[in-house]
Amino acid sequence: MRPLYGLILAGGASKRMGTDKAALDYHGKPQLQAAFDVVSPLVEKCFVSVRPDQTGNPVRAAFPQIVDSVDIDGPAAGLLSAHQAYPDVAWLVLACDLPMLDRGTLENLIARREATNVAVAYRSEHDGLPEPLCAIWEPEALERLEQQVLDGRTCPRKLLINSPTKLLEPYARGALDNINTPEEREDATRRLENPTGGPMIRLKLEYFAQLRELAGTREQTLETTFATVGPLYEELRETYAFPFEASKLRVAINGDFAPWTQPLKDGDHIVFIPPVTGG
């Protein structure tokens, strides 16, 4: 596996916000600092991506920087400049406008790197497509992006869609909500006041057969910040020593079979269904 470096993207124009998104304070420090602090312990080296006219900017000046060496619009400029500076490393890329992001989301991303994929990314909770700006880009993906840009298309998301990208289900609800407007900022601040760091939902679980016996209960109410049932099952499996891998189970949400990717909402009724043995 290639070395993993971190790249915090802070070169955006923040037009819709009306003020520099890197400087916004959600966590008692500028958001750029918060993003740097969560990424840097997870990577060998960590940089902030800036435009040439931003190098001396007070919010950005204190960090190791990679200055755009590619003259194109959008986040591809930062990605390709990083790749030119260090062509043999993989990049954990993170936009600095994701204040809801939790460390677990990044750790999960890193844990799921595979030699057979050129990138690892999360599926958007909003449209199901890959989120390119909280993702791991292997050198092969950046080479492909370089070629795509030469062909006149600068969209990093399009590159991930058209490449062998490992797509992960959302790890924590709302973690990748990017905050672009003053209204969204207000909402994010409100959600962050919840001490768990993400919107908490209450679920009702019902267990049957072997799972009921191992859990020691038929019904259970629990609060969680997980976005989907996958990580919830992993947590319960550890707690109760359930013998089944998630791939052997089906799940029912609100009384009918449901895909494992179905977004959870407050009040959902969940049943994990072990291999059936009727007849």
Add this chain to the structure above:
Amino acid sequence: MAAAPVDLTLLREDLHLAEAGGFCTFEGWVRNRNDGRPVDGLEYESYEALAQLEGERIVAEALERFEISEAVAMHRTGSLKVGEVAVWIGVSAPHRDAAFRACRYIIDEIKHRVPVWKKEHYLDGDAEWVACHHCQTAPRASETDAHDHDHGQCGHHHH
């Protein structure tokens, strides 16, 4: 889904239609041994609401797929002794071939899809939830059909 024994002659009555030239049943019974261990009885637990819903879907699929007149399926829950009827499928049809095939389809799909779990009580006093054994069994009728659709689990994908 039935928590107590059901009068099978009543189930049969629903199938006895004028257009039907015959009917075919499958009864699943509790047998006295499994994997070489003497069995005293079984306990079936279900997720009842979903078991009912999925069972109704399977019967509706059978009515759609085969030239049959009527189909009925019953599955027991609770404690059953050796020899008791655990599952009952009945299909009537104008002609026998469709009745046999639909009957096979319904029992196969029930075994793969309906959320019911079986705990075996052995003569030595021990009891165990029966492990999934779909993967080793013969393919379902639906899997040999031309338009296969997989609702299974146990190594099949669940998306």
